[in-house]
Amino acid sequence: MNVTTVRRFWKKSAAVVLLGVMMTVSACANNEKTPASTSTSTEKEIKVTTTVGMITDIVENVGSTHVKVTGLMNAGVDPHLYKASQGDIKKLDDAQIIFYNGLHLEGKMVEILEKMGKQKPTVAVSDKIDRKALRSGAEMETEYDPHIWFNVKHWMKATEQVRDSLSELDPAHKEDYKNNAAAYLVKLQELDRYATEQIALIPEASRVLVTAHDAFGYFGDAYHIQVKGLQGISTASEYGSKDVSQLRDFLVEKKVKAVFVESSVPKKSIEAVIQGAKEKGHQIQIGGELFSDAMGKTGTPEGTYVGMVRHNVDTIVNALK
Numbered sequence: 066m067n068v069t070t071v072r073r074f075w076k077k078s079a080a081v082v083l084l085g086v087m088m089t090v091s092a093c094a095n096n097e098k099t100p101a102s103t104s105t106s107t108e109k110e111i112k113v114t115t116t117v118g119m120i121t122d123i124v125e126n127v128g129s130t131h132v133k134v135t136g137l138m139n140a141g142v143d144p145h146l147y148k149a150s151q152g153d154i155k156k157l158d159d160a161q162i163i164f165y166n167g168l169h170l171e172g173k174m175v176e177i178l179e180k181m182g183k184q185k186p187t188v189a190v191s192d193k194i195d196r197k198a199l200r201s202g203a204e205m206e207t208e209y210d211p212h213i214w215f216n217v218k219h220w221m222k223a224t225e226q227v228r229d230s231l232s233e234l235d236p237a238h239k240e241d242y243k244n245n246a247a248a249y250l251v252k253l254q255e256l257d258r259y260a261t262e263q264i265a266l267i268p269e270a271s272r273v274l275v276t277a278h279d280a281f282g283y284f285g286d287a288y289h290i291q292v293k294g295l296q297g298i299s300t301a302s303e304y305g306s307k308d309v310s311q312l313r314d315f316l317v318e319k320k321v322k323a324v325f326v327e328s329s330v331p332k333k334s335i336e337a338v339i340q341g342a343k344e345k346g347h348q349i350q351i352g353g354e355l356f357s358d359a360m361g362k363t364g365t366p367e368g369t370y371v372g373m374v375r376h377n378v379d380t381i382v383n384a385l386k
């Protein structure tokens with residue numbers, strides 16, 4: 066069993082256990098001859114399907130008890146390379162509304178998302194962000210850098226998008242969506258402040274963030290740290306020996322102490338750079354694992370957007386300070 070199969074297995078087992086519990090509960094209820102009319106859950110939840118975990122997290126926070134969210138991409142999954150399975154297409158078909166990142170993050174799902182857009186609200190959470198605030202440039206494979214969640218202020222805009230789209234679909238609960246979003250936005254505001262304060266603790270000369278792929282551009286711009294990735298904006302492009310040697314020379318010249326691996330990108334690419342620097346007499350540590358395009362496992366602190374960003378900030382500061 067590979068990691069994904071194991072996770073699916075546990076998910077399935079958990080579902081079976083849960084079903085068992087639910088059956089037991091309903092059996093008890095039947096024994097007490099409770100009339101159906103006293104059931105507390107008469108309202109129907111809105112069925113929402115999302116792509117990456119960071120968006121799932123927004124919808125759960127803003128939608129709360131009024132939504133049932135199904136996220137397609139779990140921990141460790143790379144959205145650039147992700148293709149929708151038959152099961153995913155059913156989850157998209159079943160949804161009343163779909164939220165995705167857009168800006169070509171879900172590069173292999175463009176066609177299916179366009180198709181869904183003709184049938185139901187299919188919303189890119191990046192839509193509210195001013196295009197002038199987005200990173201773009203000739204060196205990028207896509208028009209804009211899609212990793213907007215790494216500037217917490219952009220993710221606040223994404224939260225407002227989710228709030229507005231849910232309110233439009235389900236105006237009866239507009240007030241709840243507004244209040245839930247406001248509470249979540251306060252947390253994000255605090256997170257933004259935390260990132261700014263913490264990154265500033267790294268001495269300026271050491272403020273260089275080197276990762277496997279170029280996911281942290283917005284993070285670098287927002288929190289004032291220079292960012293270098295071995296691969297480009299998307300992991301779909303191959304990196305070559307020239308990229309490895311260029312990055313190696315940069316690390317040796319700048320005397321960078323630590324580089325970082327990403328949970329959704331294989332480690333071998335960044336290890337090749339470390340080995341190259343070692344051959345040139347410069348020792349580099351792996352500063353830790355960052356969550357770039359996927360959150361941590363559900364149930365762990367890094368399994369939420371706020372926890373993921375805090376983990377990244379703490380890991381970076383501890384390694385470079």
Ligand SMILES: [Zn+2]
Binds near residue numbers: 279357
């Ligand atoms: Zn990425």
